[in-house]
Amino acid sequence: MTHDAAILKAQEIASRGLAPSAAQNDKAGRFSTEAVESLGESGLLGLMLPADVGGAGLGPRTFAILTATLAEADASVAMVYLMHILGTAVISAARLSAAQALTPILQEIGAGRHLSTLAFSEAGSRSHFWAPISRAHRNGNGVRISAKKSWVTSAGHAHSYVVSALAPEGAGPADSTLYLLTAETSGLSVAGPWDGLGLRANASAPIALDDCEVSSNFQLTDDGEGFPAMHNVVLPLFSLGTAAVALGLCRAAVTGTTSHLKSAKFEHLGLSLGESLPTLRAQLAAMQIDTDGLSARIDDLVDHLEKPRETTALRVLETKAAAGEVGISVTSAAMRVCGGAAFSKHLNIERLFRDAHAGAVMAPTGDVLREFIGKSLLGIPLF
Numbered sequence: 001m002t003h004d005a006a007i008l009k010a011q012e013i014a015s016r017g018l019a020p021s022a023a024q025n026d027k028a029g030r031f032s033t034e035a036v037e038s039l040g041e042s043g044l045l046g047l048m049l050p051a052d053v054g055g056a057g058l059g060p061r062t063f064a065i066l067t068a069t070l071a072e073a074d075a076s077v078a079m080v081y082l083m084h085i086l087g088t089a090v091i092s093a094a095r096l097s098a099a100q101a102l103t104p105i106l107q108e109i110g111a112g113r114h115l116s117t118l119a120f121s122e123a124g125s126r127s128h129f130w131a132p133i134s135r136a137h138r139n140g141n142g143v144r145i146s147a148k149k150s151w152v153t154s155a156g157h158a159h160s161y162v163v164s165a166l167a168p169e170g171a172g173p174a175d176s177t178l179y180l181l182t183a184e185t186s187g188l189s190v191a192g193p194w195d196g197l198g199l200r201a202n203a204s205a206p207i208a209l210d211d212c213e214v215s216s217n218f219q220l221t222d223d224g225e226g227f228p229a230m231h232n233v234v235l236p237l238f239s240l241g242t243a244a245v246a247l248g249l250c251r252a253a254v255t256g257t258t259s260h261l262k263s264a265k266f267e268h269l270g271l272s273l274g275e276s277l278p279t280l281r282a283q284l285a286a287m288q289i290d291t292d293g294l295s296a297r298i299d300d301l302v303d304h305l306e307k308p309r310e311t312t313a314l315r316v317l318e319t320k321a322a323a324g325e326v327g328i329s330v331t332s333a334a335m336r337v338c339g340g341a342a343f344s345k346h347l348n349i350e351r352l353f354r355d356a357h358a359g360a361v362m363a364p365t366g367d368v369l370r371e372f373i374g375k376s377l378l379g380i381p382l383f
Helices: 002-030 035-042 060-073 074-093 096-110 224-262 278-306 310-342 349-362 366-378
Strands: 116-119 136-139 142-152 160-166 174-182 188-190 205-215
Touching: 002 035, 002 060, 002 074, 002 349, 035 074, 035 116, 060 188, 060 224, 060 278, 074 096, 074 116, 074 160, 074 174, 074 224, 074 349, 116 142, 142 160, 142 174, 174 205, 174 224, 224 310, 224 349, 278 310, 310 349, 310 366
Parallel strands: 116 160
Antiparallel strands: 136 142, 142 205, 160 174, 188 205
């Protein structure tokens, strides 16, 4: 699959499958299994996997454009896709001793029949997702894990979960190990409903691990090496993907606002809102400027990921922090400009507004990211 073919497939799925059902799925809080099936049948679930396991072998540039395309139609599906790509990346980068056991799963992903996700966050460490409170315990040739994981996208729908836990002999909060648990693992269950303000259709429910047994074949990292995998494999793609979701939301907000300013009229004046009120035109222009600025920032991050350099780590942190703020700013402006039509839910603007706010609470949060950036600039260790 080429870059252009992948983007075309995403555009078709977004326009024909996601956009028509996004509002109803949001209202009902319904996870779209149809969307996942379409992504699988199109070959997009294996987007970044190598060809030898059936993947497309494409990179972060395609991933970013594709994710933004999905988000413009339905940010919930885009987030499901993003978390799947992250889970897949961790599985693909697993230690060599697990390769034989994991290859069939990667082949299933490449064939579009397997959805994965991450299960890192725990209430005890909150937005510090890299510091699990749970601990794995030795059990013969593997470990047993008991944990309560929060904010697990695709909970109850994913076929596998990349789970973090403190290593059995881990001494500090960053001494974690990553494991792969399949949905059929005894003791794994969805621990509650998902009824969020935004991204209501991505099933980000908590899951419980009750003395779950994991063989050494499904230990993804060496003991205590979970944090480097989170930092080097997960965080760059997560920052890029969440920024792409924000970009899709901004583009949808600009499109929706533009349409409203053209179609809504002061009938007694015979003029549209856009023709009548220069203040609204100015706000629309500011929305477009901010949206294009975010697009440029994402392009810059892609360039840094393709050609890593000294400033790459800083760009990873900056991009997610900036994207969250821009997403909220642009969709908030859309709510103001569209006024009562947006507030009364006659437009899709209020869904975009709610979805954009989800980025602010996804770890690492903007406050945490700014702390990291400040420390980095001052030469202070981040951890």
